Amino acid sequence: MLPTYEQKLWMYEHMLISRYFEEQIEQIYLEGKTPVFNMANGPIPGEMHLSNGQEPTAVGICAHLTPEDIVTATHRPHHQAIAKGVDLNKMTAEIFGKKTGLSGGRGGHMHIFDPAVNFACSGIIAQGLGPAVGAALSRKMQGKEGVAVAYMGEGAANQGAFHEALNLASVWKVPVIFVIEDNAWGISVAKAESTAVGDNSLRAVGYGMPGHMIPGNDPIAIFDVAGEAIARARRGEGPTLIEIETSRLAGHFMGDAEGYRPAGELDSLKAVDPIPTMRNRLATEHGLTTSEDEAIAGRARKKVDDAIKFARESADPAPEEAFEKVFA
Amino acid sequence: MASEAAAVATSNERKLTIARAMAEATAQEMRTDPTVFVMGEDIAKLGGVFGNTRGLLEEFGKQRVRDTPISETAFMGAAVGAASDGMRPIVELMFVDFFGVCFDAIYNSMAKNCYFSGGEVKVPVVLMTSTGGGYSDAGQHSQCLYGTFAHLPGMKVVCPSNAYDAKGLMTTAIRDDNPVIYMYHKGLQGMGWLGTEPLANVHTPEDTYEIPFGEAAIVRQGTDVTLVGCAMGVHNALKAADKLAEKGVSAEVVDLRTLVPLDRDTVFNSVAKTGKLIVVDEDYQSYGLTGEIIASIAERDVSVLKASPQRVAYPDVPIPFARVMEQHCLPNPDKIVAAYEKIA
Numbered sequence: 092m093l094p095t096y097e098q099k100l101w102m103y104e105h106m107l108i109s110r111y112f113e114e115q116i117e118q119i120y121l122e123g124k125t126p127v128f129n130m131a132n133g134p135i136p137g138e139m140h141l142s143n144g145q146e147p148t149a150v151g152i153c154a155h156l157t158p159e160d161i162v163t164a165t166h167r168p169h170h171q172a173i174a175k176g177v178d179l180n181k182m183t184a185e186i187f188g189k190k191t192g193l194s195g196g197r198g199g200h201m202h203i204f205d206p207a208v209n210f211a212c213s214g215i216i217a218q219g220l221g222p223a224v225g226a227a228l229s230r231k232m233q234g235k236e237g238v239a240v241a242y243m244g245e246g247a248a249n250q251g252a253f254h255e256a257l258n259l260a261s262v263w264k265v266p267v268i269f270v271i272e273d274n275a276w277g278i279s280v281a282k283a284e285s286t287a288v289g290d291n292s293l294r295a296v297g298y299g300m301p302g303h304m305i306p307g308n309d310p311i312a313i314f315d316v317a318g319e320a321i322a323r324a325r326r327g328e329g330p331t332l333i334e335i336e337t338s339r340l341a342g343h344f345m346g347d348a349e350g351y352r353p354a355g356e357l358d359s360l361k362a363v364d365p366i367p368t369m370r371n372r373l374a375t376e377h378g379l380t381t382s383e384d385e386a387i388a389g390r391a392r393k394k395v396d397d398a399i400k401f402a403r404e405s406a407d408p409a410p411e412e413a414f415e416k417v418f419a
Numbered sequence: 420m421a422s423e424a425a426a427v428a429t430s431n432e433r434k435l436t437i438a439r440a441m442a443e444a445t446a447q448e449m450r451t452d453p454t455v456f457v458m459g460e461d462i463a464k465l466g467g468v469f470g471n472t473r474g475l476l477e478e479f480g481k482q483r484v485r486d487t488p489i490s491e492t493a494f495m496g497a498a499v500g501a502a503s504d505g506m507r508p509i510v511e512l513m514f515v516d517f518f519g520v521c522f523d524a525i526y527n528s529m530a531k532n533c534y535f536s537g538g539e540v541k542v543p544v545v546l547m548t549s550t551g552g553g554y555s556d557a558g559q560h561s562q563c564l565y566g567t568f569a570h571l572p573g574m575k576v577v578c579p580s581n582a583y584d585a586k587g588l589m590t591t592a593i594r595d596d597n598p599v600i601y602m603y604h605k606g607l608q609g610m611g612w613l614g615t616e617p618l619a620n621v622h623t624p625e626d627t628y629e630i631p632f633g634e635a636a637i638v639r640q641g642t643d644v645t646l647v648g649c650a651m652g653v654h655n656a657l658k659a660a661d662k663l664a665e666k667g668v669s670a671e672v673v674d675l676r677t678l679v680p681l682d683r684d685t686v687f688n689s690v691a692k693t694g695k696l697i698v699v700d701e702d703y704q705s706y707g708l709t710g711e712i713i714a715s716i717a718e719r720d721v722s723v724l725k726a727s728p729q730r731v732a733y734p735d736v737p738i739p740f741a742r743v744m745e746q747h748c749l750p751n752p753d754k755i756v757a758a759y760e761k762i763a
């Protein structure tokens with residue numbers, strides 16, 4: 092199921108929004124953290140996991156989703172949220188810990204919840220999988236449209252929750268797609284040193300579902316495979332496991348010195364950065380002109396700049412608001 | 420019985436961070452006991468996200484210093500199995516908040532196998548885990564959960580406030596034949612990127628030594644009020660004691676050092692002397708350390724209390740991300756002073 096030119100442009104634009112967003116967040120995150128790097132300081136404190144390089148996994152999947160479909164995201168959620176259509180102003184304000192944020196500043200960057208587009212998040216590895224199965228079950232029981240997508244890193248495929256959720260989804264034949272973003276690293280631990288199989292999609296066999304492995308960090312190939320898997324789920328034929336080879340162009344989190352990365356790895360990953368690759372493809376295959384490209388990039392930049400402005404100008408929550416919303 | 424804290428003695432001698440003190444104690448035990456080994460996420464090549472296993476891979480190699488997959492259920496269970504078979508695993512749970520994915524191995528096996536085997540099966544595991552917030556990491560990465568572990572029988576619980584204690588308690592933990600939950604506070608770890616309490620870095624002897632479990636330390640003598648806490652709570656209490664001293668109030672500060680076993684005698688004797696008690700805890704207030712300490716005084720002899728005991732703990736809400744909300748919830752020296760003023 093190959094994308095139309097319009098769909099390709101949508102994917103490209105959302106890749107750009109995501110990348111600009113992360114570049115802005117990276118800069119702002121460092122405000123107040125130099126010369127001494129202390130996570131507690133600056134307008135964006137706490138941990139920060141950037142998604143630079145992983146944009147294809149977000150757009151290739153989410154291009155098939157509507158707001159009614161469900162996504163459960165990870166500790167590295169910005170690209171997934173942007174592709175799913177999470178309100179960027181409110182998400183940015185949340186990352187800044189502002190009152191206007193999605194949760195009024197209670198959750199922050201690892202806890203992005205936007206029920207308007209059925210987007211949820213957990214900072215605990217593999218803990219989005221069970222909820223995705225349950226949301227898919229709920230749709231099935233209520234006779235409502237919609238599929239659930241559970242994102243995870245390749246490191247999460249070694250959690251018990253991964254194996255339990257895949258089995259359960261298959262036994263109940265619920266409309267859920269498990270998407271592994273294989274960026275080759277779980278913090279400092281390489282996939283090869285932690286995972287019994289080189290290709291996690293092989294694990295699908297053990298749970299009676301189709302498994303696909305997509306090399307190349309290629310949004311179009313991802314779109315293709317995801318389209319079939321999601322259509323299958325919508326037809327009521329059950330879950331699919333997809334592993335996508337992608338790349339982490341930043342540290343595990345901001346402040347990670349990355350001493351564990353082999354010399355030269357980052358340079359070779361940057362040489363195949365999916366964003367210029369996609370731009371070149373659109374130019375050569377569809378004749379995307381420089382001015383068209385600049386218009387797309389300008390729109391993306393404006394959307395991000397507006398969101399950052401909104402976040403910066405928003406007020407802090409009142410300290411006592413910490414005590415609200417514990418219960419519904 | 421209370422022992423004087425060597426920690427507070429000022430000294431020109433070598434100072435360590437808690438992270439380095441933990442790593443040094445571990446290395447010293449590994450040199451003399453081949454059954455000691457370390458496993459956990461990012462503890463080998465990276466040396467631990469919080470630095471407490473740095474240098475171990477280089478000295479002891481991959482057999483004894485093992486990076487694990489992100490599979491806490493499996494490796495926590497593996498620690499139980501290896502420990503019951505003659506090894507002494509030290510296992511790291513990167514953040515205590517992650518206990519949810521592996522708690523069965525901890526509280527149903529690690530903590531109960533000795534009892535269920537009539538004392539025949541020993542489970543000498545040291546479970547190291549990071550605690551605490553204050554740097555806006557939100558509610559899945561900032562909790563203390565001291566009470567959760569201390570509540571369940573069969574595990575000893577250690578929570579150092581400084582490097583001297585950290586080293587001695589680690590040595591004792593590794594030599595103990597029981598499961599020991601070693602809870603180190605991120606804000607005391609000596610990792611600059613987390614912001615760190617400088618008073619946690621204290622003189623730490625190179626030679627190996629043990630600090631017995633169940634002996635609190637009186638880290639500041641006083642006569643008017645007893646401030647009790649562990650880990651970061653001790654530093655908050657010491658700062659509050661400075662502020663109280665400016666008002667002419669003499670506060671005694673008790674560092675519990677271990678929560679299981681708990682040195683109730685030292686706390687009681689101090690309160691019997693001062694007549695007033697404030698318990699400081701970064702864990703959630705209800706059903707936790709603060710209530711336990713107060714209850715242990717009240718049930719022994721409530722007449723030693725000249726005023727209602729106070730607690731300065733984390734309120735019963737998930738830990739928020741936004742700085743203003745988190746800082747509002749955390750215990751701090753001013754809150755301790757305010758608590759004193761209520762009973763002054």
Ligand SMILES: Cc1ncc(C[n+]2csc(CCOP(=O)(O)OP(=O)(O)O)c2C)c(N)n1
Nearest residue numbers: 167214215216244245246247276277278517
């Ligand atoms: C249950 C649990 N264990 C450990 C962690 C700490 N942790 C956060 S991210 C991470 C690595 C995750 O690797 P992967 O799933 O491959 O995702 P990536 O970070 O590469 O996107 C770890 C170990 C956690 N958040 N939850």
